[in-house]
Amino acid sequence: MPIVFNEDNQSFHLFTPDTSYIMQIIREGYLAHRYWGRRIHHFRDSNQLLHVHRPLSPNPDPSDRSFSLDELPQEYPGFGGSDLRTPAFQIEQGNGAAVSDLRYISHRIMSGKPALAGLPAVYVEEGDEAETLELTLKDEVLDLYIILTYTVLASWNAIARSVRFENRTNESIRLLRAASLNVDFGDADYQLLQLSGAWAKERTMIKRQLVQGNQSVDSRRGASSPHHNPFIALMRKGADESAGDVYGINLVYSGNFLANVEVDPYDTARVSMGINPFNFAWLLEPGESFQTPEAIMIYSSAGLGGMSRKYHRLYRSRLCRGKYRDEVRPVLVNNWEGTYFDFNAEKLEQIAVKGKELGIELFVLDDGWFGKRNDDTSSLGDWFVNREKLPEGLEDLAARVNRQGLQFGLWFEPEMVSVDSELYRAHPDWCIHTEGRSRTTSRGQLILDFSRPEVREAIVSRVSRILRSAPITYVKWDMNRHMTEAGSAGLPPERQRETAHRYILGLYAVLEELTSAFPEVLFESCSSGGGRFDPGMLYYMPQTWASDNSDAISRLKIQYGTSIVYPVSTIGAHVSDVPNHQVGRVAPLETRGHVAFSGAFGYELDLTVFTEAEQQLVKEQVQFYKEIRELMLRGDLYRMLNPFEGNEAAWMIVAEDAAEAYVFYCRVLAEPNPGFRTLYLQGLIAGADYRINGEERVYGGDELMYTGLRVPFHLHGDFRSQIWRIRKAD
Numbered sequence: 001m002p003i004v005f006n007e008d009n010q011s012f013h014l015f016t017p018d019t020s021y022i023m024q025i026i027r028e029g030y031l032a033h034r035y036w037g038r039r040i041h042h043f044r045d046s047n048q049l050l051h052v053h054r055p056l057s058p059n060p061d062p063s064d065r066s067f068s069l070d071e072l073p074q075e076y077p078g079f080g081g082s083d084l085r086t087p088a089f090q091i092e093q094g095n096g097a098a099v100s101d102l103r104y105i106s107h108r109i110m111s112g113k114p115a116l117a118g119l120p121a122v123y124v125e126e127g128d129e130a131e132t133l134e135l136t137l138k139d140e141v142l143d144l145y146i147i148l149t150y151t152v153l154a155s156w157n158a159i160a161r162s163v164r165f166e167n168r169t170n171e172s173i174r175l176l177r178a179a180s181l182n183v184d185f186g187d188a189d190y191q192l193l194q195l196s197g198a199w200a201k202e203r204t205m206i207k208r209q210l211v212q213g214n215q216s217v218d219s220r221r222g223a224s225s226p227h228h229n230p231f232i233a234l235m236r237k238g239a240d241e242s243a244g245d246v247y248g249i250n251l252v253y254s255g256n257f258l259a260n261v262e263v264d265p266y267d268t269a270r271v272s273m274g275i276n277p278f279n280f281a282w283l284l285e286p287g288e289s290f291q292t293p294e295a296i297m298i299y300s301s302a303g304l305g306g307m308s309r310k311y312h313r314l315y316r317s318r319l320c321r322g323k324y325r326d327e328v329r330p331v332l333v334n335n336w337e338g339t340y341f342d343f344n345a346e347k348l349e350q351i352a353v354k355g356k357e358l359g360i361e362l363f364v365l366d367d368g369w370f371g372k373r374n375d376d377t378s379s380l381g382d383w384f385v386n387r388e389k390l391p392e393g394l395e396d397l398a399a400r401v402n403r404q405g406l407q408f409g410l411w412f413e414p415e416m417v418s419v420d421s422e423l424y425r426a427h428p429d430w431c432i433h434t435e436g437r438s439r440t441t442s443r444g445q446l447i448l449d450f451s452r453p454e455v456r457e458a459i460v461s462r463v464s465r466i467l468r469s470a471p472i473t474y475v476k477w478d479m480n481r482h483m484t485e486a487g488s489a490g491l492p493p494e495r496q497r498e499t500a501h502r503y504i505l506g507l508y509a510v511l512e513e514l515t516s517a518f519p520e521v522l523f524e525s526c527s528s529g530g531g532r533f534d535p536g537m538l539y540y541m542p543q544t545w546a547s548d549n550s551d552a553i554s555r556l557k558i559q560y561g562t563s564i565v566y567p568v569s570t571i572g573a574h575v576s577d578v579p580n581h582q583v584g585r586v587a588p589l590e591t592r593g594h595v596a597f598s599g600a601f602g603y604e605l606d607l608t609v610f611t612e613a614e615q616q617l618v619k620e621q622v623q624f625y626k627e628i629r630e631l632m633l634r635g636d637l638y639r640m641l642n643p644f645e646g647n648e649a650a651w652m653i654v655a656e657d658a659a660e661a662y663v664f665y666c667r668v669l670a671e672p673n674p675g676f677r678t679l680y681l682q683g684l685i686a687g688a689d690y691r692i693n694g695e696e697r698v699y700g701g702d703e704l705m706y707t708g709l710r711v712p713f714h715l716h717g718d719f720r721s722q723i724w725r726i727r728k729a730d
Contacts, residue, residue, distance in 0.1 A: 002131040002152035002445040003109050011043050012107070012133060014150060016157040019299045021150070023075050023135075027067070029103030030149075031075040031137065033106065033184045037245065038301050047186075049073075058082040058361040071266065073184035076137065076148055076163070078102050079177075086214065086262045088182035088272050089163070091144065092174040092281075102137040102146060109133050113151045113160070118505050120252055120539030121294040122153065122160055122318045127203075128693065129155065129318075133303045143169045156314040162294045163274075167284040175282040179258075179274035180251060180295040181253040188212075188269040189237055190247075192261055193304075195229040195561050199584055200549035202226045202530040203561035205644045207235070210263050211550055220278050222432075222483025222500050223446070226531040230257045231565050235272065239303055241639055242682075246307045248302045249273050250565055252319075253293035254536035255504035256280070277679070279486065281497040298469040298536070305682075309636050311569040316634070319535055320542040321572070322515065324522045328629045329569075329600045330407060331359070331475070331622050336366035337550070337576050338606030340522035341374050345390050349400045354607040356404040358615060359622035362474055362602075363401045364409035369394070371421065377444035381423030383462040409474025409522075410466070414459050415507065416445045416480065430455050432499065434487035442481035450506030451499060452490040460513055467518055472681035475518075477541065479527040504536075511540035524600075525571055533562060543570050543600045550604055552587045553719055556643040559598055560651070568653060569633045573599025575621070577606070587719040589614055593621040594664055594721040598632070598651065603624045628662050628725065631655055635662070654683035658701075659728040661690075665711055678708035681726075689729040698729045 004013045009105065014021040022035040022043050032049065050073070057068040060082045069083035092098045106314045110126035124130045135148040145166040150606040152159055161181040167173050188210045195203040203572035208215070217232055219225040232254060236245035249271065250258050256276035261268050273295050282290055296314070300306035305623030317325070333355045335348060352363045370386055371379025379386075387395045398408040417424045417431055419441060424431070431446035433439050439446055449455050467475070488499045515523060523541040525532060529548030537544060544566075547558045555573065562571055578586045596602070601620070610618065625632075631653055641650035643666075652663040665679060684690065684701035691698055692709075705728070712722060 002154045003133050003150075004143055005107065005109065006043070009043070012135070013043050014133065014152050014159060015039065015158070016152060016154045018157045018301065019159070021159055021297075025104045029105070030069070030072065031102070031104050033073045036154060036247065036297075036474060037299055058084070062143070069372070073186065073268065074180050074182070076102065076146065077270075085264060085270055086260055086272060088144070089175070090177035090277070091142070092176055093142070094171050098176070099525065100139050100144070101141065102139055104135065105138045106136045107134060113153075114149075116162060116291055116294060118508060119291060119293055120508060120536045121162070121416050122158075122252070122296065122314060123321075124153070124318065134623060139194060142173065142538060144173060146720040153314065153318070156318065157298065157310045158314050159297045160294050161294045161297060166289040166430050167282060167286055167288055170286055172286065174282045175284055175290055176280070177277040178282070178290065178292050179272040180292040181249065181274070181297070182270065182272045185269040185271065188263040188267045190234040190269065191237070191239075192562075193233040193235055195231055195564060197226055198225050199428070199528055199531065200547060201554070202533065202547050202558055203229055203564070204557065205561050205564065205642075210234075211263060212263045212265065214260060214262045216258060216266045217270065218278070219256050220276055222255060222486065222503065223527060224254050224257060224534040224536070225478065225482065225531050226527075226529070229565070230259065230273070230534050231442050232259045232271075232273070233304070233307065234261075234269070235304070241305050242303045244301070244303050246304055248300070248307045248311065248565070250296045250299045250311065250535055251293055252296065252535040252539070253504070254532055254534050256500050256506070275501060279497055280501065282501070283495055283498070285530055293536070305639060308564055308639075311565050314635060315535065315538060316567045316569060319538055321539065322542065323519055324542045326633075328633055329522065330361035330474075331625060332362035332364050332409065332602035332604060333360050333607060334364040334574065334604045335606075337604045338580055341368035343368065343389060345392065346399065348397060350424070350608050351606060352401045352404045352406050354610075354615075355406055358607065358619045359626070360603070362404065362407040362409055364411065364474060365397065366411040366476070367413075369410070378420035380413055380418040380445050381421045381448070383412070383414075383466055394466070394470040394472075398472065402471060407473040408471060409476065410472050411476045412463060413478040413480060414463050415448055415450065417448050418445050420444060424583045429489045432483060432486060432488065432503065434485040435489070437485050440484040445481055447481065447483055447503075448600055449488050449490065449503070450510060451488050452506070456506050456510050460510055463514060464517060467521065473520060474522045474524070476526055478523050479532060508540070515540050515541035526572075530558070530562070533566065538566070538570055543572050545572040546599065549582045550574055551580040551583045551585050552592040553585060553666075554583060555595050556649040556666060556668070559595070560639065560643055560649060562638065563651075568598055568635070568637055569600065571599035572602075573597075574602045574604040576604045577694075585719070589617055591666060591721040593617070594723050595666065597625055597628065597662070597723070598653070598664060600627070614700070615714040630636070631660055631662055636683055640679055640682070641665070647671070648677070650679055652683070653682060658683060658685045658688070661726040663709070663724040663726060664721065665723070666712075666719070667715060669718050670720070671718065676713065677711040679711060680708045681705050684726075685728070690722055690726050691729050692726050694725070694727075
């Protein structure tokens with residue numbers, strides 16, 4: 001059984017094949033956190049809780065000065081009592097009081113995993129895939145109930161956590177903080193890993209040693225953002241890519257979040273993650289409930305690589321949904337960097353014709369096809385065809401593309417409205433704004449207020465009309481600005497601080513409706529590139545454009561950092577033009593292809609200007625990717641050389657049965673008179689024989705992993721790469 005309650009010591013033991021997570025009811029109903037880490041068979045309290053009187057530690061029981069919540073490792077700590085550390089939640093009563101005192105009252109264990117109303121979450125397909133524990137805690141004074149939910153997904157070595165607040169009082173309560181989880185670690189001898197950056201350099205790996213005080217990663221921008229991903233990991237001293245204890249936490253949410261680690265004076269570390277309490281409040285009326293987003297916890301004793309592969313397997317099969325969860329993705333060409341806003345039907349058809357010759361399967365029309373859109377300052381919200389560019393409409397263009405044997409895809413930015421648009425002129429109150437304040441624009445656009453049902457209905461109607469107007473099989477869903485003047489004309493004054501979260505709930509409702517109505521469409525998420533690469537979006541769209549920076553060398557770090565949590569199959573990766581439009585670099589076409597293979601592959605350029613030699617290479621790249629894309633969809637990733645730590649990058653993707661592997665290596669800058677580089681492969685079967693690139697000679701899996709594979713010495717010049725395809729010998 002994945003969840004066991006021990007009556008004798010009042011403990012809850014959550015199991016996966018690799019992990020144990022343990023809680024215990026102590027004293028007068030306090031819920032203590034006891035352990036999270038490598039699986040143990042039984043919890044018999046060898047590492048007992050110690051209660052020691054310390055100066056300045058307040059005591060809930062005046063008769064026992066040794067006991068203080070300020071030192072107790074708690075499962076879900078509140079605010080205002082004897083725990084003075086960062087709380088997991090905070091409430092405010094109508095009289096202004098903000099004190100809470102939670103005690104255990106009951107629990108239940110059930111098969112399966114309940115859905116979270118209005119929120120994305122990992123799921124199960126059969127009831128026996130998971131077991132769920134609901135722990136009910138109560139504040140006796142307030143009659144406030146807090147239900148902590150833990151789902152053990154044993155086959156995926158993961159635990160999903162969330163919290164539900166139920167107001168059973170006769171008065172309104174305001175939530176000021178509502179974390180999805182809290183974990184009190186017994187010591188602070190860890191490095192904190194975060195994935196941070198900015199536009200065009202998303203998900204940079206940053207490690208720092210925990211120190212006394214608070215260290216946090218957050219977003220207050222209305223989106224999970226390119227600046228910080230809603231993920232952290234604690235890495236035990238000495239842990240690396242392939243060995244050591246790693247504790248990963250990832251929030252299934254696309255809005256403002258906070259991941260906080262507080263180290264107290266006694267070197268314990270309190271970790272919490274959830275909706276950012278900055279500018280957040282939620283009015284909970286009598287009889288109402290509030291559900292937090294879900295957080296996914298994964299422990300690995302096999303370093304970062306072991307943690308990543310667990311996340312990847314779970315997200316590929318039980319977070320992503322729909323037709324394309326299990327289907328290979330079409331090789332596409334997107335016209336954006338080839339034409340930008342300057343195109344007509346004839347030019348686009350020429351690109352499609354050339355794409356057909358080269359084996360490409362999907363043509364995507366990017367920005368500029370609607371309203372009066374000739375630059376990025378107008379027409380968002382006016383989702384009707386620009387007849388000056390496309391006189392015969394999308395139907396005609398789609399027919400031209402389809403005649404070449406290619407599918408047809410389209411770009412949208414449905415969450416936004418341009419100030420210069422018919423929609424804004426008709427409904428200026430439909431945007432996120434604060435009455436009496438100026439409306440800050442970015443790219444001449446504002447954010448539509450998806451907290452309002454009438455706004456959501458209008459956008460769903462307009463997007464649906466376009467999707468039904470032509471045989472569209474792919475949608476690139478973009479979002480290109482962050483939230484300012486965060487207020488809603490549809491909310492009363494006492495609920496204005498609910499705007500950002502209600503916006504995200506509204507977005508999820510729109511995505512649920514559209515993806516359900518158009519199940520044959522492959523949706524790809526985009527937010528100025530990778531600005532909203534999070535599990536919440538992957539629940540609705542099985543892939544995300546990793547970054548607007550399509551330079552292959554920049555992508556070494558971007559795709560490597562993204563892979564810490566997210567599967568290769570979810571990473572949109574394209575070959576683009578040179579000099580690269582973001583950084584001006586000229587990388588070989590061969591290298592650009594090799595890097596982009598490790599993702600949902602495509603091209604973003606004008607195929608019609610390629611030389612014959614370039615066309616031949618593209619044809620070979622497309623053919624090669626078609627041969628390995630099943631591997632990219634389902635394979636396990638092993639990272640070998642970290643581009644954040646040196647001049648090289650290397651990784652490999654291994655089939656589930658280890659019968660096939662793709663190996664990638666890239667050296668950024670050439671060096672004079674260099675040494676030799678060996679790659680020590682991983683994930684193969686030690687006793688099996690393998691062929692490399694179809695050659696007759698065979699090599700043992702043990703030899704390739706332990707003595708390694710030599711990188712060719714002849715790679716000459718900057719930005720050079722090498723790939724190998726390895727297959728098990730018959």
